Amino acid sequence: MIEEKFDAIVIGAGMSGNAAAYTLANRGLKVLQLERGEYAGSKNVQGAIMYASMLEKIIPDFREDAPLERHLVEQRFWMMDDTSHTGMHYRSSDFNEEKPNRYTIIRAQFDKWFSSKVREAGATVLCETTVTELARDTNGKVIGVHTDRRGGAIFSDVVVLAEGVNGLLGTRAGLRDMPRPETVALAVKEIHFLPEEVICQRFGLTGNEGCVIEAAGTFSQGMTGLAFLYTNRESISLGVGCLVSDYARTMESPYALLEEFKSHPSVKPLLADSEVKEYAAHLIPEGGYKAIPQLFGDGWVVVGDAAQLNNAVHREGSNLAMTSGRLAAEAIFQVKSRKDPMSAENLALYGKMLEESFVMKDLKKHKDMPALLHTNSQNFFMTYPQLISAAAQSFVRVDGTPKIDKERATMAQFVKNRSRWGMVSDAVRLAFAWR
Amino acid sequence: MTIAVKDVRVEDKLFQNRYLVDVGRPHITVRPHETPSPNLLALTKVCPAKCYEQNDKGQVEITADGCMECGTCRVLCEASGEIEWNYPRGGFGVLFKFG
Ligand SMILES: Cc1cc2nc3c(=O)[nH]c(=O)nc-3n(C[C@H](O)[C@H](O)[C@H](O)COP(=O)(O)OP(=O)(O)OC[C@H]3O[C@@H](n4cnc5c(N)ncnc54)[C@H](O)[C@@H]3O)c2cc1C
Ligand code: SF4
Numbered sequence: 001m002i003e004e005k006f007d008a009i010v011i012g013a014g015m016s017g018n019a020a021a022y023t024l025a026n027r028g029l030k031v032l033q034l035e036r037g038e039y040a041g042s043k044n045v046q047g048a049i050m051y052a053s054m055l056e057k058i059i060p061d062f063r064e065d066a067p068l069e070r071h072l073v074e075q076r077f078w079m080m081d082d083t084s085h086t087g088m089h090y091r092s093s094d095f096n097e098e099k100p101n102r103y104t105i106i107r108a109q110f111d112k113w114f115s116s117k118v119r120e121a122g123a124t125v126l127c128e129t130t131v132t133e134l135a136r137d138t139n140g141k142v143i144g145v146h147t148d149r150r151g152g153a154i155f156s157d158v159v160v161l162a163e164g165v166n167g168l169l170g171t172r173a174g175l176r177d178m179p180r181p182e183t184v185a186l187a188v189k190e191i192h193f194l195p196e197e198v199i200c201q202r203f204g205l206t207g208n209e210g211c212v213i214e215a216a217g218t219f220s221q222g223m224t225g226l227a228f229l230y231t232n233r234e235s236i237s238l239g240v241g242c243l244v245s246d247y248a249r250t251m252e253s254p255y256a257l258l259e260e261f262k263s264h265p266s267v268k269p270l271l272a273d274s275e276v277k278e279y280a281a282h283l284i285p286e287g288g289y290k291a292i293p294q295l296f297g298d299g300w301v302v303v304g305d306a307a308q309l310n311n312a313v314h315r316e317g318s319n320l321a322m323t324s325g326r327l328a329a330e331a332i333f334q335v336k337s338r339k340d341p342m343s344a345e346n347l348a349l350y351g352k353m354l355e356e357s358f359v360m361k362d363l364k365k366h367k368d369m370p371a372l373l374h375t376n377s378q379n380f381f382m383t384y385p386q387l388i389s390a391a392a393q394s395f396v397r398v399d400g401t402p403k404i405d406k407e408r409a410t411m412a413q414f415v416k417n418r419s420r421w422g423m424v425s426d427a428v429r430l431a432f433a434w435r
Numbered sequence: 436m437t438i439a440v441k442d443v444r445v446e447d448k449l450f451q452n453r454y455l456v457d458v459g460r461p462h463i464t465v466r467p468h469e470t471p472s473p474n475l476l477a478l479t480k481v482c483p484a485k486c487y488e489q490n491d492k493g494q495v496e497i498t499a500d501g502c503m504e505c506g507t508c509r510v511l512c513e514a515s516g517e518i519e520w521n522y523p524r525g526g527f528g529v530l531f532k533f534g
Contacts, residue, residue, distance in 0.1 A: 036525045038455075043504065044534045107534035128526030148524050166506040168522065179510050186507045188483045190448070191533045235533075244481075244510050248473075251480040259443045278533045279448035281483035281505040 006032045006156040008332060009145055010123075011131050011169065013040035015318045016304025017162030018114040019058050019325030024160075025123035027333045032154065033123050034147060036130040041111025044164075045189060045282035046318060047228050047237060049212065050105045054319040058326050059117060063099065067109040069232035070210025071100030074203075078266065080217030081389040085266045096209065104210050104230050104237070106191075134159060134173045134300070141343075142173075142299035158299055158332055158342040162325060165283045165305040175300065176293030176307075181245035183287030183308070183370075185225070188254040189239030190262075192274035196234045202270055203231055214315065217385035219260045221252055224377040226315070227261045229270065236271065238262070241284055246377065254281070284317065285310040289367035295354065296347040301328045309359055313366045320359045327353045379426060383417050445485045449501040456500050457527040463499045463508065464519045471495040474511045475518075482508055503529050 010021040013035035021033040037043040049072065055062050074091035095101060119125050135144040135153040144155035161170050171178045194202075203211040213229040220227075225242030240257045247254065261267060285291065285308040292308050295301065303309070304321035311320060331350035332342070340346045354360050391410045414423060463486075465475070475495050478487040484501040487508070497518075509520040522528070 036522055038526050038530055041534055042530045043528075045531065046534065048534075108531050109533075111534075130522050130525040166509065178514060179506075181510055184506075184510055186481070186483065186505060237533075244507055247481045247507075248477040248511055251477050253443070253445075253480050253485075254483045255445050255448060255485075256443050276448075276451060278451050278531065280452075280531055280534060281503040281507075283506050283510070 004030075006030050006124075006154070007336060008032075008158050008160060008329075009034065009154065009156040010160040010162055011145065012162035012164060012304075012306075013037070013111060013115050013118070013125065013127070014044050014162060014164055014304065014321065015111075015114075016306075016321035016325035017160070018111065018118055019322040020160045020162055020303060020329045021118045021123045021125070021325075022058060022114070022121050023326050023329035024332060025118060025121035027329070028122075029333065029336065031123035032156065033118060033125045034129045034131050034145065035115075035125070035127045037127060039112055039127055040115035040125070041108040044107045044111055045187070045280045046105075046107045047189070047230050047239070047315070048105050048107050048110075048318065049230065049315075050103050050110065051316065051319040052099065052101055052103065054322045056099075058322060065113070067105065067113050069104040069106060070205070070208050071095065072102045072104065072212055073205070073209045074211040076211065076213045078213060078215040078217070079385045079388050080215050080219060080264060080266065081386045082218055083265060084389045084393065085215065085217070085264075086385075086388050086392045104212075104232050106232060106235075106237075131163075131169055134169055136173075136299075140298065142297070145169075157336070158301065158347070160325070160328055160332075161300060161302040161306050162304050162321075163306050165285050165308075165310075167302075167306040170293075170302055170306055175297060175302070179283065179285065179308075180287075181248055182243060183285065183291045184283045185241040185243050185286045185312070186247060186254055187239050187241030187282055187284055188258050189237060189280045189282075190258065190276050191232075191235050191237050191278045191280075192271050192276055193235045194271075194274045198273075199231055199234065199236065205231065208233070215261075216381055218382055219257060219264060220381050221250060221257070222378045222382040223247065223250060223252070224381060225257075228315070229267065235277075236274065238267075238271075239280075243286060243377075244283070255279075284312065286312040286370055288312060288370045289360075289363040290370070292363070295351050297344045299342050301332070301347055301350050303328050309363070311362050311366065313369050314362070316362075320362075323357060323359050324354060327357060379418060379422070387414050387417055445483075446501075449484055452501075452503070453530040453532060454500065455527050455530060457523050460524065461497070461499045462504075462521045462523045462528070463497055463502065465495055465497050466517050466519070468494060468517070472512075472515065472517060474515070478508050478511065481511070 223246035
């Protein structure tokens with residue numbers, strides 16, 4: 001079908017692929033981007049919070065026409081038991097700045113916009129095309145791709161694998177391992193539509209201000225998991241994600257968990273009278289630093305979720321994806337400008353640039369978190385939320401019991417359920433993993 | 436502790452979604468077996484689209500029409516060879532309007 005040879009082929013039109021394709025094309029390289037969905041974004045799922053400064057580094061004036069929902073002024077974190085939540089809120093009007101820091105987005109629309117920018121920058125974007133295999137020469141160097149369209153291989157100097165968490169091509173080619181049940185979470189998500197005024201009223205927002213709720217607690221049935229609820233302009237995105245290994249062990253159904261979260265007395269009133277318009281599911285890489293595979297080789301680089309570059313502790317992924325895509329493109333551009341071959345040795349530049357960026361620094365910082373949360377899930381996601389709720393309730397309820405007795409009872413309950421040693425050890429391990 | 440919310444019908448959820456089914460070319464297949472492994476059996480509960488079900492002989496079967504291509508079943512059962520997993524052909528499968 002396509003006879004010519006490209007400087008670079010980018011597989012996937014998600015956050016990382018679009019960042020890479022845009023940056024490459026913008027620097028004048030001849031780029032082909034292949035996406036299996038009908039349009040960019042039609043296969044993609046996210047919460048979704050988008051971090052402005054990482055996109056700004058790619059498209060500085062993105063605010064002019066990108067489809068943005070609300071900029072965030074308030075963050076809530078909830079510890080939930082079955083009937084209550086104990087929360088922390090942070091709200092600041094400082095976030096009503098001229099160039100806001102974080103926005104909610106709707107991925108299908110955002111990716112379409114990003115893709116239009118990629119085309120404008122001069123890349124050839126081909127949707128409805130699934131890449132079926134990497135083409136390699138006799139030495140194993142990646143030299144192009146095979147697709148499910150008629151015709152033979154399409155060739156390029158370098159292939160950017162931006163294929164997302166599932167990473168079918170890279171794993172089948174033996175460039176990295178398949179995601180394991182312990183290193184990926186399954187998230188299910190719904191989008192609920194409500195009139196704009198109702199959303200503003202329910203969350204105490206004005207205009208385009210947005211609010212985020214993130215929650216952990218008994219709804220995940222003791223599994224390592226989180227729920228989220230994000231306000232868009234006239235809809236609410238909400239979902240629940242838990243480790244696949246936990247799901248397989250407990251045999252809980254993800255949609256039942258989602259219903260459990262939605263029917264919680266703290267959540268239900270926020271969704272009242274809304275109209276659900278979509279139900280989606282997607283994996284999230286949760287393995288952190290220790291799960292990062294080889295990032296480059298002869299004729300290829302891997303970016304974004306496909307490289308497990310996802311910070312589950314801070315629930316950031318799209319910004320790591322965009323940054324890794326951009327850095328890979330910049331490295332490729334440098335190698336190309338020197339007229340050097342796209343060998344592993346030369347593409348190591350990408351690894352070095354990533355190492356120096358916030359992406360690797362953040363992931364390294366939390367390298368022990370995934371293992372800690374996974375081995376202690378019952379304590380962190382079941383016992384503590386229940387204890388914290390009981391303590392808060394006892395603190396708030398006025399019933400004539402002397403305060404000193406209440407405090408003793410609360411402490412005794414913590415010790416009984418988790419033991420003094422257990423609590424100290426959880427706190428110490430948490431502190432070390434966070435450090 | 437068990438889940439309090441009963442009778443969730445995932446069919447009602449999937450009904451909201453758009454699909455372009457590649458008729459006669461399922462992208463996921465289950466290897467014939469006598470008794471399912473624990474992971475394969477778990478898929479009857481864990482698949483978010485409830486694509487996997489047990490037949491009356493206890494074997495696990497798949498109808499991939501409502502599949503959201505999440506990859507969970509691949510992560511649990513591809514390595515053991517119990518299922519064969521591919522993406523649908525370009526343009527087919529689930530089409531997220533919002534995502
Ligand atoms: C429920 C949920 C909530 C999240 N919330 C947030 C959030 O609030 N903030 C945040 O920063 N991150 C969030 N993330 C993470 C974020 O979505 C990802 O980190 C990000 O999308 C990764 O981008 P990517 O380009 O690497 O992969 P993707 O966006 O998954 O893109 C991969 C692309 O490759 C295409 N593709 C795959 N294989 C092929 C093939 N063989 N041929 C052709 N095309 C192919 C796919 O169709 C897809 O378009 C969330 C994730 C989920 C699932
Ligand atoms: S990919 Fe996901 S939705 Fe599709 S059958 Fe497998 S588990 Fe179910």
